[in-house]
Amino acid sequence: MKKILLPLLIITLLSVSALYRLAESLDEIVADAIAHHGTVMTQARIGVERVDIAPKNGKGIISGLLIGNPKGFKTPYALRVERIDLDIDLATLNKDVTVVRLLIIDKPDVFYETGDTQTNFGAIQKNIAAYLGPARTKNRGETLLIIEELTICNANAHASAPFMGDKTISIALPDIVLKNVGKAKGGVTPAELGQEIASAMTAKLSVAGNYERLKKSAGTTLDRAGSAILSLFK
Numbered sequence: 001m002k003k004i005l006l007p008l009l010i011i012t013l014l015s016v017s018a019l020y021r022l023a024e025s026l027d028e029i030v031a032d033a034i035a036h037h038g039t040v041m042t043q044a045r046i047g048v049e050r051v052d053i054a055p056k057n058g059k060g061i062i063s064g065l066l067i068g069n070p071k072g073f074k075t076p077y078a079l080r081v082e083r084i085d086l087d088i089d090l091a092t093l094n095k096d097v098t099v100v101r102l103l104i105i106d107k108p109d110v111f112y113e114t115g116d117t118q119t120n121f122g123a124i125q126k127n128i129a130a131y132l133g134p135a136r137t138k139n140r141g142e143t144l145l146i147i148e149e150l151t152i153c154n155a156n157a158h159a160s161a162p163f164m165g166d167k168t169i170s171i172a173l174p175d176i177v178l179k180n181v182g183k184a185k186g187g188v189t190p191a192e193l194g195q196e197i198a199s200a201m202t203a204k205l206s207v208a209g210n211y212e213r214l215k216k217s218a219g220t221t222l223d224r225a226g227s228a229i230l231s232l233f234k
Helices: 002-019 026-042 120-137 190-208 210-218 220-233
Strands: 050-054 059-067 079-088 097-113 144-153 155-160 169-173 176-181
Touching: 026 050, 026 059, 026 120, 097 120, 144 190, 176 190
Parallel strands: 097 144, 097 155
Antiparallel strands: 050 059, 059 079, 079 097, 144 176, 155 169
């Protein structure tokens, strides 16, 4: 999840940065930018149901963000997020570090599928790396972020693999609330932000213990599928 959602959030932030003065058509422009650039970048269908951006105060809502799968995968999609709430400090958009006052990712739903040679997330990540090119993958000129408050809530993950046939294993993920991410460092890259989210998610999963309880009740199949789900956060 961290590898796919964050680049699209950066696309959204950059779109707002360039276009927030175009108040009358901003929502449609940002929605089209996410769909077009996201699809080209991931080689998977990207779409949003609705975008509402307030150009004067930096607050916005992205509803129904959908990231499909690359060719060769069978699950309905890689990621769907019901709602993303953003509150951006517009004064920082043209500076080295963009400050996001509030970022709420509500009801992300992840399908992690293992194919013959790679996973759907692995395929998308390779496509992103190819799109960004060598200079960007070496973190040159990357946007730095400070997230004053980040919440990921009501998340679910599903695992699918050839050994499971047409079945999937699902697990509810614990909510996460992080404060002042990147502030002490003067900003973090998207990759570093993803790592902080991954670490927090792994810690929460260990404390919650729901994966271990399910594994005991369902045996080896869940063990393998659950391991696949957990690998999303490594």
